[in-house]
Amino acid sequence: MANAITSDAITASGLRKAFGRTRALDDLALTVRAGEVHGLLGPNGAGKTTLLRVLLGLVRADSGVARVLAADPWREAAELHRRVAYVPGEVTLWPTLTGGEVIGLLGELRGGARRARVAELVERFELDPTKRCRTYSSGNRRKVALVAALASDAELLVLDEPTAGLDPLMQAVFEECVARAREDGRTVLLASHILAEVEKVCDRVSIVRAGRVVDSGTLSDLRHLTRTTVRARLTGPPNGLAALPGVHDWTADGDQVRFRVDGNRLSQVLHVLTEREVRDLVCQPPTLEELFLGHYGSRS
Amino acid sequence: MTVPEGTWVLARLALRRDRVLLPAWMAALALVAITSAAATKGLYPTADSVRQAAGALNDTPAMVAVYGHIADVSSLGALAMLKPLTTGAVLVAVLAAMLVVRHTRAEEEAGRLELVRAGLVDRFAPMTAALVVVIGANAVMAVVTALGLSATGLPVAGSCTLAAAWLFVAAVFAGVGALAAQVVTGARAANGLAVSALGAAFAVRAIGDTTAPWLSWLSPLGWAQRTRPFAGDHWWVACVGLVVAGALMAAAYGVLARRDLGAGVLPERVGPATAGRGLRSALGLAWRLQRGSLLAWSAGFAAYGLLVGGVADQVGGLLDSDQARELFTRLGGQSGMTDAVLAAMVGLLGVVASAYGVQAALRPAVEEDAGRAALLLSTPLGRPRWVAGHLLIAGTGVVVVLAAAGVAAGAVHGARTGDAGQIGRVLTAALAQAPAGWLLTGLVLAVFGVAPRFAKATWAALAVFLLLGELGPALGLADWLIGLSPYAHLPHLPGGAFAPLPVASLVAASAVLVAGGLTAFRHRDVG
Numbered sequence: 001m002a003n004a005i006t007s008d009a010i011t012a013s014g015l016r017k018a019f020g021r022t023r024a025l026d027d028l029a030l031t032v033r034a035g036e037v038h039g040l041l042g043p044n045g046a047g048k049t050t051l052l053r054v055l056l057g058l059v060r061a062d063s064g065v066a067r068v069l070a071a072d073p074w075r076e077a078a079e080l081h082r083r084v085a086y087v088p089g090e091v092t093l094w095p096t097l098t099g100g101e102v103i104g105l106l107g108e109l110r111g112g113a114r115r116a117r118v119a120e121l122v123e124r125f126e127l128d129p130t131k132r133c134r135t136y137s138s139g140n141r142r143k144v145a146l147v148a149a150l151a152s153d154a155e156l157l158v159l160d161e162p163t164a165g166l167d168p169l170m171q172a173v174f175e176e177c178v179a180r181a182r183e184d185g186r187t188v189l190l191a192s193h194i195l196a197e198v199e200k201v202c203d204r205v206s207i208v209r210a211g212r213v214v215d216s217g218t219l220s221d222l223r224h225l226t227r228t229t230v231r232a233r234l235t236g237p238p239n240g241l242a243a244l245p246g247v248h249d250w251t252a253d254g255d256q257v258r259f260r261v262d263g264n265r266l267s268q269v270l271h272v273l274t275e276r277e278v279r280d281l282v283c284q285p286p287t288l289e290e291l292f293l294g295h296y297g298s299r300s
Numbered sequence: 301m302t303v304p305e306g307t308w309v310l311a312r313l314a315l316r317r318d319r320v321l322l323p324a325w326m327a328a329l330a331l332v333a334i335t336s337a338a339a340t341k342g343l344y345p346t347a348d349s350v351r352q353a354a355g356a357l358n359d360t361p362a363m364v365a366v367y368g369h370i371a372d373v374s375s376l377g378a379l380a381m382l383k384p385l386t387t388g389a390v391l392v393a394v395l396a397a398m399l400v401v402r403h404t405r406a407e408e409e410a411g412r413l414e415l416v417r418a419g420l421v422d423r424f425a426p427m428t429a430a431l432v433v434v435i436g437a438n439a440v441m442a443v444v445t446a447l448g449l450s451a452t453g454l455p456v457a458g459s460c461t462l463a464a465a466w467l468f469v470a471a472v473f474a475g476v477g478a479l480a481a482q483v484v485t486g487a488r489a490a491n492g493l494a495v496s497a498l499g500a501a502f503a504v505r506a507i508g509d510t511t512a513p514w515l516s517w518l519s520p521l522g523w524a525q526r527t528r529p530f531a532g533d534h535w536w537v538a539c540v541g542l543v544v545a546g547a548l549m550a551a552a553y554g555v556l557a558r559r560d561l562g563a564g565v566l567p568e569r570v571g572p573a574t575a576g577r578g579l580r581s582a583l584g585l586a587w588r589l590q591r592g593s594l595l596a597w598s599a600g601f602a603a604y605g606l607l608v609g610g611v612a613d614q615v616g617g618l619l620d621s622d623q624a625r626e627l628f629t630r631l632g633g634q635s636g637m638t639d640a641v642l643a644a645m646v647g648l649l650g651v652v653a654s655a656y657g658v659q660a661a662l663r664p665a666v667e668e669d670a671g672r673a674a675l676l677l678s679t680p681l682g683r684p685r686w687v688a689g690h691l692l693i694a695g696t697g698v699v700v701v702l703a704a705a706g707v708a709a710g711a712v713h714g715a716r717t718g719d720a721g722q723i724g725r726v727l728t729a730a731l732a733q734a735p736a737g738w739l740l741t742g743l744v745l746a747v748f749g750v751a752p753r754f755a756k757a758t759w760a761a762l763a764v765f766l767l768l769g770e771l772g773p774a775l776g777l778a779d780w781l782i783g784l785s786p787y788a789h790l791p792h793l794p795g796g797a798f799a800p801l802p803v804a805s806l807v808a809a810s811a812v813l814v815a816g817g818l819t820a821f822r823h824r825d826v827g
Contacts, residue, residue, distance in 0.1 A: 053674070053825075053826075056674075056678050058674055058677060058678070058825065058826040059825040059826065060823075060824075060825060077677075077682075077683075078680050078681070078682040079680070081677075081678060081679050081680045081681075082680045084678065085678070086674075086675070086678035088671065088674050088675055088678075090671055091675070092670050092671040092672050092675075093672065093675075094585075094589060094672065095409065095486065096486070096588075096589070097571075097579075097588070098570070098571035098572055098573065100571075100572060100573035100574045100575065101571065101572060101574070101575045101576070101579055102575075103574075103575070104574045104575020104576075104579060104580075105575050105579050105580070105584075105585055106675070106676075106679060107575075108575065108579075108580040108581065109581070109582070109676070109679035109680065109681050110679050110680060111680065113574075113575070115574075128570075129573040129574070130570040130571055130572065130573045131570060131571075132568060132569075132570075132571060134409070134485070134562075134568075135562075135568055145675065158678075
């Protein structure tokens with residue numbers, strides 16, 4: 001247990017936050033282990049940004065406990081921020097400063113610029129640091145914030161929708177940078193609604209819905225809890241296959257059958273299936289999209 | 301000529317956004333004029349008393365410098381509307397210019413105009429909508445004012461002339477705002493440009509009215525007075541104003557027709573690729589963001605100081621009545637008279653310097669509203685430290701602009717009178733205005749700490765304080781009410797006595813407001 005505490009970068013439980021009548025966080029619990037890339041997945045308005053702001057001490061939770069790198073984010077914000085770098089969901093910069101100046105300023109505020117690292121990142125992200133921020137597109141503004149965050153020595157990177165506005169090439173650069181941050185032993189908390197991105201870079205995922213974390217785990221854990229899609233062509237009749245426990249959404253079209261199976265019933269159902277004459281069989285694990293739809297579509 | 305596509309939709313949007321500001325502003329100004337008219341009537345019941353009061357005002361150079369002449373000393377209306385005419389014209393001009401900028405360049409700078417213009421909206425629609433709303437709202441106010449003044453028993457023609465004067469000043473400065481918004485790329489800079497133009501108009505008229513009357517014909521505020529409400533009603537002067545307003549707007553449309561979205565007249569330049577030495581701390585950033593504005597304000601104050609210093613000693617020549625000579629002697633002869641002029645001009649500086657303080661102290665609220673605060677505060681930078689940078693600049697900036705005016709006025713005045721000691725006297729007088737500016741600065745911070753959304757409402761407090769001081773005595777308001785204004789507690793320097801207690805109280809109150817604001821800010825959410 002002691003080990004578990006020291007190896008968690010972020011723990012939160014019972015977090016609640018209301019803005020007027022809107023409940024942004026509703027009894028939210030989250031654990032992010034040190035050294036992992038953790039994805040916070042949810043649609044717009046699920047409470048992801050509010051959660052990040054609570055974890056950064058910018059917003060105070062109405063109730064609940066949050067510990068970030070073993071510190072209280074509200075009371076020890078400034079000290080905590082020495083070890084954290086943040087990229088906001090909507091990056092607004094000072095219109096009259098150049099991108100390079102903003103990166104330098106943020107570096108100084110975080111305790112000294114890492115010039116070599118900044119230069120390398122600026123080149124990789126193909127950013128022109130001599131331009132005034134008012135002339136940047138939103139993607140370029142995000143690059144400025146990303147370069148500043150990635151160039152820092154922060155142990156924890158908090159990234160809110162980090163690739164919004166970036167082109168696919170830059171997204172690939174970003175993914176490499178996150179992979180390198182993990183190799184360096186840094187923890188990354190990444191909020192996103194882009195499933196492919198989370199699928200590519202995250203070790204573990206927490207799914208946020210209406211202010212709560214409704215599911216948390218590795219992608220394979222989450223898949224295990226959900227349904228696999230099975231398509232098969234049978235030579236004979238299916239004979240009660242549809243009535244087996246754990247089989248859902250059954251459709252039959254001639255000799256083609258299609259259904260979904262609960263993860264924990266898969267082996268039993270396949271066992272029964274192979275007793276039939278099977279000419280063709282496709283088993284497809286749930287995509288993240290289906291995980292997502294499971295939480296936001298049918299169950300909501 | 302047809303109205304550009306999308307104008308009416310955008311005009312409705314602007315009305316929706318200003319649904320509180322516009323009616324409140326219009327009602328306040330109309331009410332000030334109407335209550336002044338009613339109150340003045342009670343104060344001067346006989347024709348003789350009107351003539352006496354008007355004559356005395358015309359013979360007081362300080363009053364003439366700030367408000368201009370009363371064109372007809374036998375007219376009760378002209379006497380009653382002396383202060384509302386000028387004060388109202390200045391306030392109307394500020395609002396007109398800033399509203400046009402708010403609905404044009406500010407929208408463009410925020411990126412919202414890109415979205416709007418991509419719709420079924422003509423290139424000229426946003427500016428047309430802004431002008432329509434601003435001039436339309438002022439026209440409504442003009443009608444209300446004219447009706448209200450007539451209802452108090454003042455002549456209808458004069459009431460309409462005064463309303464028309466306000467309306468054309470609004471139109472001229474709507475044009476100034478429109479042109480400024482096209483020329484520069486930042487809304488803040490556009491506002492600064494428009495307010496500088498207003499300051500120049502005021503200074504030119506002040507000098508013209510006290511020393512060279514032809515100069516006043518170069519200032520829109522001078523035209524406002526030369527419409528002569530209740531004193532001959534020279535309507536055609538308002539038409540001159542409307543022609544100038546039209547020319548300014550045509551120039552603005554001309555620039556708009558030639559420039560790209562987001563651009564100004566000057567092309568965008570590249571800048572340094574890394575942060576320089578000065579940009580390594582919160583204070584460095586605050587300075588970088590505010591230095592241009594402080595420099596511009598200081599230059600404006602220095603220019604005003606030069607003008608004041610140049611005219612202050614000439615006012616003795618204006619004295620040609622018995623009452624004036626009596627006043628003159630009571631004030632202590634030539635030097636007493638000059639001091640009274642200087643004190644009046646310096647008093648105005650105090651108000652304008654607190655406007656600088658408000659603007660500078662609003663910066664953290666602006667930064668938070670724009671979403672830049674969260675990025676900064678996610679670094680080890682503590683909240684009080686972040687705010688302190690801007691606060692320091694606001695507080696010292698108030699002193700710097702006052703010093704610029706004081707030194708300039710003192711130097712010119714000293715050179716003209718051959719008395720180098722005047723520099724110190726006038727500078728001290730100017731600096732003595734600083735505590736009022738600090739109080740407003742503290743007020744901004746206190747509101748920001750509790751509810752940043754309402755920080756900008758501190759501008760309204762400034763307007764209320766100004767009106768309390770300007771019109772409170774005439775309206776017969778209670779002393780404690782007038783005493784709410786920090787300007788009521790400033791010493792009348794040079795020439796007057798310096799009472800340390802009121803000044804010390806202002807400083808203490810400012811410190812309490814700042815401390816309260818900082819504490820509240822530490823305990824609230826940052827957006």
